[in-house]
Amino acid sequence: MKANCWMGKKKVQIQEVPDPKILNSQDAIVRITSTAICGSDLHLYNGFIPTMERGDILGHEFMGEVVEVGRNVKNLKIGDRVVVPFPISCGVCAACEAGMFSLCENSNPNAWIAEKLLGHSPAGVYGYSHMLGGFAGGQAEFARVPFADVGPLKVPEDLTDEQVLFLSDIFPTGYMGAEMCDIQPGDVVAVWGAGPVGLFAVASAYLLGAERVIAIDRFKYRLQLAKDRAGASDVVNYEELNVQDALLELTGGRGPDKCIDAVGMEAHGHGVTYAYDRAKQALMLESDRPIALREAILACRNGGVVSVIGVYGGFIDKFPMGAILNRSLTIRAGQCHVHRYMRPLLERIQKGEIDPSFVITHRLPLDQAPKGFDMFLNKEDGCEKVVLSAN
Amino acid sequence: MTIATEQTRRYGEIGERRAGTYQEYQGYNRRFSDRPQHREEGAERRARGLGWFSIGLGLAQIGAPRALARLIGIDDDEEARNTMFALGLREISSGIGILSQPRSAGWVWTRVGGDVMDLALLGKAMGAQENDRNRVAVATAAVAGVTVLDFITGQQLSKSGNGTTRFEGGRVIQPGRSTTGIHVTEAITIKRPRSEVYGFWHNFENLPRFMAHLESVEVLDDKRSRWKAKAPAGASVEWEAEIVEDRPNELIAWRSLPDSSIPNLGTVRFREAPGNRGTEVLVALRYDPPGGKLGALIAKLFGEEPEQQVKGDLRRFKQVMEIGEIVHSDASIHRGTHSAQPPENLNDVELLGMTGSPQGVRS
Numbered sequence: 076m077k078a079n080c081w082m083g084k085k086k087v088q089i090q091e092v093p094d095p096k097i098l099n100s101q102d103a104i105v106r107i108t109s110t111a112i113c114g115s116d117l118h119l120y121n122g123f124i125p126t127m128e129r130g131d132i133l134g135h136e137f138m139g140e141v142v143e144v145g146r147n148v149k150n151l152k153i154g155d156r157v158v159v160p161f162p163i164s165c166g167v168c169a170a171c172e173a174g175m176f177s178l179c180e181n182s183n184p185n186a187w188i189a190e191k192l193l194g195h196s197p198a199g200v201y202g203y204s205h206m207l208g209g210f211a212g213g214q215a216e217f218a219r220v221p222f223a224d225v226g227p228l229k230v231p232e233d234l235t236d237e238q239v240l241f242l243s244d245i246f247p248t249g250y251m252g253a254e255m256c257d258i259q260p261g262d263v264v265a266v267w268g269a270g271p272v273g274l275f276a277v278a279s280a281y282l283l284g285a286e287r288v289i290a291i292d293r294f295k296y297r298l299q300l301a302k303d304r305a306g307a308s309d310v311v312n313y314e315e316l317n318v319q320d321a322l323l324e325l326t327g328g329r330g331p332d333k334c335i336d337a338v339g340m341e342a343h344g345h346g347v348t349y350a351y352d353r354a355k356q357a358l359m360l361e362s363d364r365p366i367a368l369r370e371a372i373l374a375c376r377n378g379g380v381v382s383v384i385g386v387y388g389g390f391i392d393k394f395p396m397g398a399i400l401n402r403s404l405t406i407r408a409g410q411c412h413v414h415r416y417m418r419p420l421l422e423r424i425q426k427g428e429i430d431p432s433f434v435i436t437h438r439l440p441l442d443q444a445p446k447g448f449d450m451f452l453n454k455e456d457g458c459e460k461v462v463l464s465a466n
Numbered sequence: 467m468t469i470a471t472e473q474t475r476r477y478g479e480i481g482e483r484r485a486g487t488y489q490e491y492q493g494y495n496r497r498f499s500d501r502p503q504h505r506e507e508g509a510e511r512r513a514r515g516l517g518w519f520s521i522g523l524g525l526a527q528i529g530a531p532r533a534l535a536r537l538i539g540i541d542d543d544e545e546a547r548n549t550m551f552a553l554g555l556r557e558i559s560s561g562i563g564i565l566s567q568p569r570s571a572g573w574v575w576t577r578v579g580g581d582v583m584d585l586a587l588l589g590k591a592m593g594a595q596e597n598d599r600n601r602v603a604v605a606t607a608a609v610a611g612v613t614v615l616d617f618i619t620g621q622q623l624s625k626s627g628n629g630t631t632r633f634e635g636g637r638v639i640q641p642g643r644s645t646t647g648i649h650v651t652e653a654i655t656i657k658r659p660r661s662e663v664y665g666f667w668h669n670f671e672n673l674p675r676f677m678a679h680l681e682s683v684e685v686l687d688d689k690r691s692r693w694k695a696k697a698p699a700g701a702s703v704e705w706e707a708e709i710v711e712d713r714p715n716e717l718i719a720w721r722s723l724p725d726s727s728i729p730n731l732g733t734v735r736f737r738e739a740p741g742n743r744g745t746e747v748l749v750a751l752r753y754d755p756p757g758g759k760l761g762a763l764i765a766k767l768f769g770e771e772p773e774q775q776v777k778g779d780l781r782r783f784k785q786v787m788e789i790g791e792i793v794h795s796d797a798s799i800h801r802g803t804h805s806a807q808p809p810e811n812l813n814d815v816e817l818l819g820m821t822g823s824p825q826g827v828r829s
Contacts, residue, residue, distance in 0.1 A: 078807070095808040098794040098817065128797075130805030147790075165789050169657050169743055181785050184798035187774050199795060202806065209797025209806045219808065221793065 077465075078132040078215035079444035084122035085452075087133065087445050095211060095219035100147035103223035105157065107465045109236040110137035110213045112447050113244060114270045115339075115386045119204070120448055123340060123362070124388055126188055126205040133444075135161035135201040136243040137213025138236060139466070141223075150224040157227035159220055160413035161244045163199040163210060166225035170198075177410040182221065183208045192389060197410060214444055216465050228417045231425070237432040237462060238424055241275070245460075246431045247416035249275025249337070250282070252384035255407040256333035258283045265289040265322060265331035265374065267367040269297035269310075271434045271460045272384060273337035277305035278429055280335070289325055291318060291367075293343060296457040304433045313345075322374045330376035338367035339385025348393070355392060362389030372398050372406075383408035434460040441465040509622035513564055513574050516619060519612075520561030520577060527554030539601020540591050549587065556580055571623035578620055581613035648762055649752045650772045654780040657744035658787045664715045664736045666787060667747075676782035676792060678818055679775060690723070703727050703756060729754045747783070749776055782818065792818050 080090045095104055113136055118124050138158040141151050151157065164171050164179040171179050179198035183189060186196035188206040199221075202212015211218065220227055230239045249272045256264060264280040266273050269292035280288045287308040290301035298310040311321045322331055340363035343349070352364040371381050372395050381404055399406060423429055436459040439447050447461040526534055531550040535542040560580060563573030588606040591597050656663055666672055670691050674680040681702060684692040694704045705726035711719040711733075721731035732751030739746045755761040762772075782792050797806045799815040809815045 080805070080807075093808045093810045095796075096812055098799065098812075099791055101789075128803060128805045130807055132796075132805075132807055165793070167657070167788050168784075169655075172657075181789055181793055184793055184795045186781060187777060190777075199793075205797055205803075205806065209795045209804075211796040211806045211808055219796070 076216040077441060078211070079134065079441065079463075080129075081119060081127050081131045081133050082129055085120060087120065087448050089442055089444060090130070092130075092132065092215070095217050097143060097145045098219065099221055100145045101222050101224060102145040103141050103148055103151055103220045103227065104143040105137070105139040105159065105218050105220050105227070106142045107137050107139040107213055107216060107218055109139070109240050110134050110215075110441070110463050110465060111240060111243075111245075112136075112214070112444070112451055112461045112463070114272060114451075115203070116448070117452055118340060118386055118388070120452060121341065124204050124206075125192070126185075128205060131202065131204075131209075132211040132215055133202045134212035134214030134218075135203055136240065136245065137201075137218060138230070138240050138243065139218075141227075142217070144223060148223045151227060151229075155227075155229050156232070157229055158239050158242045158417070159201075159213065159218070160226045160228070160242075160247075160417060161200055161203075162197075162226075162410065162413055163201065163208065163221050164225055164414055165222050171225070171414075174412060174415045176412040176414040178412075185209055200410075214441065214463060216441070226414060228421065230421065234424065235432070236464075237435060238430060239421065240462065241271075241431040241434070242413075242417050242420055242424075244411065244413065245271045245434070246275050246279075246420055246429075247413045248272050248384050248411040249277075250279040250416055250420060251409065251411045252276040252335045252337060252382050253279035253283050253285075255382040255384075255409070256280070256283075256335065256380050258285050258333060260284060261286045262332040263287045263289065263326050264333045264335065265291060265371070266301075266307075266335045266337055267291045267371055268337035268339075268385060269294070269301040269305075269307075270337065273297075273335075274301055274305040274434050274459075275431070276335045276337050276384065277301055277307050280333075281306055282423070282428065285333075287325075289322065289331065294454055297459065300434070300459060318370055319374055326376070330374050330379065332376055332379050334371035334375045334379065334381045336368045336371050336381065336383045336385045340364060340387045342366035342368070342385075344370075352392065361392045363387045363391045365391040365394065369393065369395055372404060375402075375404055377402045378404070380405045380407060384411070386410075435462050437461045439463055509619050512615070512619045513571075513623060516574065516577060516616060517561045517564030520557045520564065522561075524554040524557030524559075524561060527551065527557060537601070538588075538591075538605035539598030541594070541596040553580075553584070553587075571620060574616060574620040574623055577616045578613065581609060581616055584609045585613065647752045647754050648772050649750075650776045651748070651750045652773065652776045652780055653746060653748045654777075654784050655739050655743055655746050656784045656787045660715045660736050660738060660745045663745040663747060663787060664718075667734060667736075667783075668712075668718060676786050676818070677779045678782070679779075695728075697756065705730070728756060747780060749780065751776070 076092060076094050077089055078092045080088055082088045116133055119127055119133065141153055141155040141157060144151055144153065162177040163182040164176040165181040168180040177198050182199040183196050185205050185208055189196035192206065199208030199210055201210050228242065253276050258264065258280060262285050264285045266276045266288060269290045273290065277288045277290055289309045289311060290298060290307040291311045291313060292298050293312060293314045298312055301307040302310050309325055311318055342364050344366035349366060352366060355361045356364055368383060375381050398404065436457055437450065439461060441463045444463055447463060450456060450458045451461050527550045531547045532542050534550060535546055540546055560573055560576045563576065585606065588602055588609060592599060592602050670683040670685055673683050679696050681694040681696060686692055689708045690706060692704065692706050694702060697703045705728055706723045707720050708723060709718065709720050711717060715736055717733060717735050719733040722729050730751065730753035732749065735748045737746040785792050794817060796808055797804050799809060799817055801816060
């Protein structure tokens, strides 16, 4: 089959690779119809996530048709149309039972690598480094899906791929970012990053009852999408305005009640601290650039919540712990526990409360995945979200 | 307040239970070992004494060089005072080194080096006209005595693994029961009842299903069993083992029979996890790898870290108990590094736990 493979820093390539096979009794093989490039794939592309190897198949947002099932698969049958959540979860361990699916204790065969970097290991993830399992990803014609009774969600025929594809990651991720904010009536929420996850965080904050939502980015087209499509009440372009000043003005000097970091480890910024973080990251003295996170912490009103859904991989510098302690801030973070959001969010889509396809700007065949990565990275042609069609 | 007290009490209990676990393991360990433990403790204590002695002498050499020079019978000139000052600094650094470093053996050896230097200086002083030879002779005898003490202490500490103290799994582990043994302690929590977890482990023929390096275990009778394991570079090793203690749902302790190619012993304990979370499995084991330290080093070069191996085995044990089989990824089924792609041919890869009895404890 054809698959999009990581071949080194800033290099991905379509390769001919063996078809996936059933390796465990609860596996299913899915013939992929639609798959997407995620912002977090760019961290792999830019070489910021350790333990990638040449030839790794990328992709953790995918859906398709079940073509084969292992002998212990009970809920799925050949021909079912499914969306696959990006964390691989066994469904029976203590973490899964508690609904913390991205912390599954059994799905990462390379847990020992993750333990060295993170202390304990999270769940395995498709196409996202060997530290998270070494599972082949979904930017391919077929994929092996472990624990097929636990993860994949059957989707109704009347919904298109584009309407449900993002249940695999970015819609639930944005939604969990807003949910972690514990939004109260009257709350003003600020979202750093108007990429696809940021847009879903904006839209979800409204679904959960926010009064106003402010989007922060540096690309005009992204801020436009945040305003026009996700419904942001205000937007702040940090290349034109001082973010802290703008937020103080928009919130009557209080600061946003809730702040969401939908940027993560490769944040951009200006001035001395940005140069400092870039230099430290280049010299491997810190692995992540926490510019947006620092800004969110400092901006948040006293007693507010900072919700982190942007991806961080390792260590950060100059973390404003003083602000967190002295101003009673709550920090919440997590890789999305996608499984627990898929069904309720599918219902919202069915009810017409949201159509997640609004984030899509580019549609390419799988063959052109390398072009998609390049456009997405360089924000060419107003690129917000690339969907790849396979088969 | 009540909650805090309650928690403190419970943690205290866990701490005690842990200590109990470790002491039991050490009990087996001592029986396994031929080296009496008290000798090392004596050496550690003596090293501390020597450390304080160094500091005291050093302070005297720096603070009261004249009195000291008179005491050992050398003429008090500027050269002598400078020498005394340098020796004082050396003594203090040796002393601090011995007292503050976990690896005190090396610092004790710096004392031996210093003693030799002192003896040379005293020998030179003995030849000089202006010195009181009787006093110098007494000082030389005293230094020679201390040298012997330093030498013995240094030797004992070096033999006992440099006197290193490691912290592992919240317990203090002092290696040194053997010169070559590898000690590993690992733990995992499995969401299954204690009787089930104990029962599965106790059937030793199940172990190769999740222990990557075991090829087979053959149970010979209710105490003895024959083990076959993979060794680095494609070789394999066999040995016989016996159960030395077996407490249902609680503990299994084993040791290899004398003259095994890999002398080894260990315990696996099964403990109720708090909050209804199943069973805590704690493994403590020790083995002498074939080829001693060199063999262990070679094994590490092949990527076989003992802690990682045991943790990996426990993780697979958890998978077998909780989901009935071992979870594979595209990369994990290959030996060595491999890109995350489906395997070309399933016969070429190692699917641990898929062969033999494919049904786990849960279907």
